[in-house]
Amino acid sequence: MNIGQAAKATGISTKMIRYYESIGLVAAPHRTESGYRVYLDDDLHALRFINRARDLGFSVEQMRDLLTLWRDRDRASADVKAIARAHIAVLAEKARALAAMSETLQHLAETCHGDDRPSCPIIEKIAAAVPPSGRPANRPRFGIAQLH
Amino acid sequence: MNIGQAAKATGISTKMIRYYESIGLVAAPHRTESGYRVYLDDDLHALRFINRARDLGFSVEQMRDLLTLWRDRDRASADVKAIARAHIAVLAEKARALAAMSETLQHLAETCHGDDRPSCPIIEKIAAAVPPSGRPANRPRFGIAQLH
DNA sequence: GTACACCTTCCCATGATGGGAAGGTCAAGC
DNA sequence: GCTTGACCTTCCCATCATGGGAAGGTGTAC
Numbered sequence: 001m002n003i004g005q006a007a008k009a010t011g012i013s014t015k016m017i018r019y020y021e022s023i024g025l026v027a028a029p030h031r032t033e034s035g036y037r038v039y040l041d042d043d044l045h046a047l048r049f050i051n052r053a054r055d056l057g058f059s060v061e062q063m064r065d066l067l068t069l070w071r072d073r074d075r076a077s078a079d080v081k082a083i084a085r086a087h088i089a090v091l092a093e094k095a096r097a098l099a100a101m102s103e104t105l106q107h108l109a110e111t112c113h114g115d116d117r118p119s120c121p122i123i124e125k126i127a128a129a130v131p132p133s134g135r136p137a138n139r140p141r142f143g144i145a146q147l148h
Numbered sequence: 149m150n151i152g153q154a155a156k157a158t159g160i161s162t163k164m165i166r167y168y169e170s171i172g173l174v175a176a177p178h179r180t181e182s183g184y185r186v187y188l189d190d191d192l193h194a195l196r197f198i199n200r201a202r203d204l205g206f207s208v209e210q211m212r213d214l215l216t217l218w219r220d221r222d223r224a225s226a227d228v229k230a231i232a233r234a235h236i237a238v239l240a241e242k243a244r245a246l247a248a249m250s251e252t253l254q255h256l257a258e259t260c261h262g263d264d265r266p267s268c269p270i271i272e273k274i275a276a277a278v279p280p281s282g283r284p285a286n287r288p289r290f291g292i293a294q295l296h
Numbered sequence: 297g298t299a300c301a302c303c304t305t306c307c308c309a310t311g312a313t314g315g316g317a318a319g320g321t322c323a324a325g326c
Numbered sequence: 327g328c329t330t331g332a333c334c335t336t337c338c339c340a341t342c343a344t345g346g347g348a349a350g351g352t353g354t355a356c
Contacts, residue, residue: 002333002334003333003334003335004332004333004334013313013314014334015313015314015315016312016313016314018335018336019312019313032321034320034321034322034334034335035320035321035334035335036321036322036333036334036335037334037335045275048276049274049275049276052273052274052275052276053274054312055249056249056252056253056274057246057249059311059312060311060312066271066274069271070271070274070275073266074266075266075268076263076264076265076266077260077261077262077263077264077265077266077267077268077270078261078262078263078264080260080268080270080271081257081260081262081268081270082262084253084256084257084260084270085257087253088250088253088254088257091246091247091249091250091253092246092247092250094246095243095244095246095247095250096243098205098239098240098242098243098246099239099240099243099247101203101204101205101239102236102239102240102243104204105204105232105235105236105239106236108232109229109232109233109236112225112228112229112232113225113226114225114226114229114230115224115225115226116224116225116226117224117225118221118222118223118224118225119225120223120225120228120229122225122228122229122232123214123217123218123228125200126197126200126201126204126214126218127193127197127200127218128196128197128200150302150303151302151303151304152301152302152303161344161345162303163344163345163346164343164344164345166304166305167343167344180352182303182304182351182352182353183303183304183351183352184302184303184304184352184353185303185304202343207342207343208342208343
């Protein structure tokens with residue numbers, strides 16, 4: 001099975017399959033004489049595992065740990081659960097932060113007429129000539145860019 | 149006011165202030181004879197505006213638009229509202245996706261004993277020898293990496 | 297005058313992903 | 327056997343917002 005077919009079969013792009021190989025997340029598959037990668041069932045299983053872990057928002061490094069645990073028949077389920085729990089907390093916090101942004105902006109948008117007139121509570125609130133009082137300057141940032 | 153003081157006053161790091169200047173998001177401030185940047189009130193207002201927009205998850209390009217609208221006293225509030233609304237939808241969708249991941253994983257974690265034994269529904273579900281039936285191969289990806 | 301905190305510019309790294317170039321391979325149809 | 331087009335290979339570059347750090351200049355307090 002060629003890399004393109006493996007991509008279709010597992011839902012991971014050829015680009016990413018090669019990338020995962022290059023960083024050692026998956027083992028290098030066999031090659032034909034002419035250098036084409038050949039994927040066997042075991043390779044596909046690993047790629048499908050990765051695809052599902054990715055759908056759950058696990059990072060490459062977490063997937064590396066999970067794959068190791070998956071292959072280790074004697075691992076303690078507690079080890080897996082620990083990774084999962086840490087990840088759940090991070091996911092929930094990111095979700096919360098994004099939802100909070102969305103809601104804040106939603107409230108602002110509701111008070112904006114959204115017509116031809118210039119008066120706009122949204123932009124006024126962002127400009128906020130209002131007291132920058134209670135806001136500690138060096139609180140941890142948690143904008144969009146930090147959410148990955 | 150030096151860049152370091154401006155950073156403390158606005159909550160944006162010196163690194164980012166220089167970056168925002170380099171991409172033209174904020175105007176280049178005056179300089180002392182020796183080349184130090186000097187920030188005046190107007191500069192600080194713009195930086196504070198940016199900081200608050202950033203807290204609401206706006207991207208640099210959206211902030212660029214918002215700053216233009218902010219400076220334009222005759223803009224229609226509808227223009228601001230349109231940007232906000234588009235952004236709200238994106239934020240809400242990202243929050244939803246992350247919450248869904250979190251919940252899925254939470255359900256799996258609840259069924260995992262988390263003890264010394266190897267049996268672990270979490271990793272078994274990710275490995276999922278179960279039917280890859282209803283899952284279309286090329287649905288849009290929406291993992292962690294896409295959430296920015 | 298020395299030490300130290302600050303400033304400057306420049307380059308590099310992040311994480312997961314895609315784009316695209318330049319060139320090789322394979323299979324189908326003629 | 328030859329052409330065509332779909333595939334494969336490697337390599338480099340871009341994304342987005344942010345930080346790290348080097349090498350060197352400036353400003354201020356003692």
